[in-house]
Amino acid sequence: MPSHVNNSPVTETRFVSLDLPEGGFRLRRGGLLRRVDVAYETVGTLSERRDNVIFICHALTGDAHVAGRHEGEDHDTGWWANMVRPGGGIDTDKFFVVCANVLGGCMGTTGPSSVDPDTGEPYGSRFPDITVADIVDVHCLLLRQLGFDHVYAIVGGSFGGMQALEFAVRHPGFADKVAVIASGASLTTQALAFDVVGRNAIEQDPAFRGGDYYGGERPDAGLSQARELAHITYLSGEVMKKKFGRRRRDIPPTVPEDGKHPGPIQSVFEVESYLKHQGRKFLGRFDANSYLRITDAMDEFDLVQGYPSLADALEPVRARILAVALDGDWLFLPRQTADLSHALLSAHKDVSSLVLDAPAGHDSFLIHIEELSRAVSGFLERVPVRPPPPIDADHCRDWDALEALIPQRVRTVLDIACGGGALLNFLSSRRPWADCTGIDIDVDGAVSTLAAGHNFMLADVDEGLASVPDDSFDCAILSESIQVMRHPDRVLSHLLRIAPIGLVSFPNFGMWKIPAELVFRGRMPVTERLPYQWFDTPNIHLCTVKDFLDMCRAKNIRVEKVEYFSTLAVSRVFRLFGARSLGTSRVLVKIAR
Numbered sequence: 001m002p003s004h005v006n007n008s009p010v011t012e013t014r015f016v017s018l019d020l021p022e023g024g025f026r027l028r029r030g031g032l033l034r035r036v037d038v039a040y041e042t043v044g045t046l047s048e049r050r051d052n053v054i055f056i057c058h059a060l061t062g063d064a065h066v067a068g069r070h071e072g073e074d075h076d077t078g079w080w081a082n083m084v085r086p087g088g089g090i091d092t093d094k095f096f097v098v099c100a101n102v103l104g105g106c107m108g109t110t111g112p113s114s115v116d117p118d119t120g121e122p123y124g125s126r127f128p129d130i131t132v133a134d135i136v137d138v139h140c141l142l143l144r145q146l147g148f149d150h151v152y153a154i155v156g157g158s159f160g161g162m163q164a165l166e167f168a169v170r171h172p173g174f175a176d177k178v179a180v181i182a183s184g185a186s187l188t189t190q191a192l193a194f195d196v197v198g199r200n201a202i203e204q205d206p207a208f209r210g211g212d213y214y215g216g217e218r219p220d221a222g223l224s225q226a227r228e229l230a231h232i233t234y235l236s237g238e239v240m241k242k243k244f245g246r247r248r249r250d251i252p253p254t255v256p257e258d259g260k261h262p263g264p265i266q267s268v269f270e271v272e273s274y275l276k277h278q279g280r281k282f283l284g285r286f287d288a289n290s291y292l293r294i295t296d297a298m299d300e301f302d303l304v305q306g307y308p309s310l311a312d313a314l315e316p317v318r319a320r321i322l323a324v325a326l327d328g329d330w331l332f333l334p335r336q337t338a339d340l341s342h343a344l345l346s347a348h349k350d351v352s353s354l355v356l357d358a359p360a361g362h363d364s365f366l367i368h369i370e371e372l373s374r375a376v377s378g379f380l381e382r383v384p385v386r387p388p389p390p391i392d393a394d395h396c397r398d399w400d401a402l403e404a405l406i407p408q409r410v411r412t413v414l415d416i417a418c419g420g421g422a423l424l425n426f427l428s429s430r431r432p433w434a435d436c437t438g439i440d441i442d443v444d445g446a447v448s449t450l451a452a453g454h455n456f457m458l459a460d461v462d463e464g465l466a467s468v469p470d471d472s473f474d475c476a477i478l479s480e481s482i483q484v485m486r487h488p489d490r491v492l493s494h495l496l497r498i499a500p501i502g503l504v505s506f507p508n509f510g511m512w513k514i515p516a517e518l519v520f521r522g523r524m525p526v527t528e529r530l531p532y533q534w535f536d537t538p539n540i541h542l543c544t545v546k547d548f549l550d551m552c553r554a555k556n557i558r559v560e561k562v563e564y565f566s567t568l569a570v571s572r573v574f575r576l577f578g579a580r581s582l583g584t585s586r587v588l589v590k591i592a593r
Helices: 003-007 132-145 159-170 189-203 220-234 237-243 270-283 288-300 334-346 370-380 393-404 422-430 443-451 461-467 488-498 513-521 545-554 569-576
Strands: 014-017 037-043 053-057 096-100 151-157 175-181 248-251 266-269 320-326 351-356 412-416 435-440 455-458 475-479 501-507 558-565 586-592
Touching (some): 037 132, 132 288, 151 370, 159 175, 189 220, 189 288, 220 270, 237 270, 248 270, 266 270, 320 334, 320 370, 334 351, 334 461, 351 370, 351 443, 370 443, 412 422, 412 488, 422 435, 435 443, 435 461, 443 455, 461 488, 475 488, 488 501, 488 545, 545 558, 545 586
Parallel strands (some): 053 096, 053 151, 151 175, 320 351, 412 435, 475 501
Antiparallel strands (some): 014 037, 037 096, 248 266, 501 586
């Protein structure tokens, strides 16, 4: 347990009976609830302006206790305590966090084990089917009843990510930002199959009795088996191999009550022992009927249903979206996040998309969260109004010229290989009305770019541009990075597919200092713009300005303008006499389709 938890705040579970519309709460699949109680918890301090509220949607079997410690506990027992804490990814020194148990749950919110006001008995089999939309509508009613008609952000992982997406679509404008982590617009067929088998195990348990088992024997065998099955999807194959392999564990025999000699020692696989432990532990805190209703709601969730495309389904979205995938996750695949990001870009929404290294699998969003915490923190950062950081004189001249080449009508800009987002900061200071997005492979760059208020896509530029939809941006920039691309010609083709206008700057390998270095010293040059030794340089496709222009002609890329830069006096002499390539250290080219 992290050291910070001993100082974690004390929180308590509160309960509220919702003010329902006349006639009760009508569910999407035809049911009606005359009373809905909700269990919720809060952590952090509400600001005077009430503008720092973050609502967290919990995963399949979670509850309202997201962080903090209950009275009498000596450490933080929240299910996301390593994320929601002072100084954490969701910083409780800055934000007021609200988390509530879902409709249909068994942790204080109305569900199948709750008392039906019409009969005075638990609902059991009479509890109606629910949808993710119903769950979100209940949470929205709760927040409004607590006095929040608007929240700063909604965050959810796994099934909670589905709820966060539904919030963004069904209640556009309710939140400024929405983070969707290790989730998707629907389940894959494989994930559906696991849920179907898990529900079958519960329903076929003789103790289930159609769902009316309260007051008698519970369907523990079926519920335990369903949980064991689900746990298989939470860990990656690689982690299962490292953690358990094919190792076995001896289980001591149980001594019979009649005192006779016990049976032989049993030998089971360690992975079997682990799964059985998880199943038994689950029985003490969850209800089988709730598991059935909630997994069914998750399986039925499909944002695109009823729409021509996912982009059409996402049209109502008004919030900034952060979509995070985990590369070791096979319950919610990274391609599902890529599809979501692609659809949001196609619908011209503000979206940032990251695929984080998480070899442990789906559960990494709960336990291995160092990179995720930094990304979420950057996304949630409130961007202050401040001047851009100081820029060196050369960059200032180059960027002044670059900014001048961008038409005033441009509203969306993509900076390819954006690094830490310095150019985006510069452009947004000059054009505060523009929406700026960066794409790069560096997580540190993602954090700083998100924290500056820009959108970000974490991707290898050589491969990642292919996933960006046509005409997603008004202008795309490739600033001093083309020389590090494996396939610069393909990158330029994608650039002009993504945006009708492109700006490309690069160091000119034809400048007089470079051939002079080769001729007179016999060594590969090291310059201010190419400051690497031959053995550690990232530059793999150095070119001259003539080489670049020749490539543009060969690829039918229209060159609208070329600008030449150098700070050396002798370079200006070369250019004065027409030797532009020899007299240029840096080149800026405006290209178009």
